[in-house]
Amino acid sequence: MKKAFVISQFIILFAIILMFNPLTNIFLTNYYANKYSLDKKYFYRQIKAESSFRCFAYSSAKAIGPGQITYKTAKYMDNSIQKWQLWLPWLNIDLSAKYTQYLLKKYQNNYSLALAAYNWGETNVDDKIRYHQITIITNLNYAFLFKNIGETDAFLKKILG
Numbered sequence: 001m002k003k004a005f006v007i008s009q010f011i012i013l014f015a016i017i018l019m020f021n022p023l024t025n026i027f028l029t030n031y032y033a034n035k036y037s038l039d040k041k042y043f044y045r046q047i048k049a050e051s052s053f054r055c056f057a058y059s060s061a062k063a064i065g066p067g068q069i070t071y072k073t074a075k076y077m078d079n080s081i082q083k084w085q086l087w088l089p090w091l092n093i094d095l096s097a098k099y100t101q102y103l104l105k106k107y108q109n110n111y112s113l114a115l116a117a118y119n120w121g122e123t124n125v126d127d128k129i130r131y132h133q134i135t136i137i138t139n140l141n142y143a144f145l146f147k148n149i150g151e152t153d154a155f156l157k158k159i160l161g
Contacts (some may be wrong), residue, residue: 019089022053032094035097036098043100046118047096049155049159050063050096051066051067064087064092065088065093071083071086076099078095100114100118103117103118108136112141112156116145143157143160
């Protein structure tokens, strides 16, 4: 009886370590990139840039988990989400991928604009596009628009090169 209890506790501990391990998050990143038809290379770099695949990453902007998604953004993507669920890496990365897919559709599959919006916010990017009277071209890198936005500029360089 005691041996069975110890084994069951070991299995539970192993499962928890496996679920919240950065290596598992790498696997999840690839899985959700496929699920949402995202460029695997860019989505991998996005999650790496956001959190280095750490489950318990938390920012001063209150962004949570591997995808560094805020509760407000999560609610925007899934109204049934509860804040505590953002700490579950599989759900966090799923929502991050879903939001990235949404942004890509919004910005005509332009990764530089979608990623800038992911990092800096849609409203800010929309204002920038309007201000510069940009006509979105899918394969054009608009990173130059964000040179004066330090964090977003660095984010885009990490992902797009």
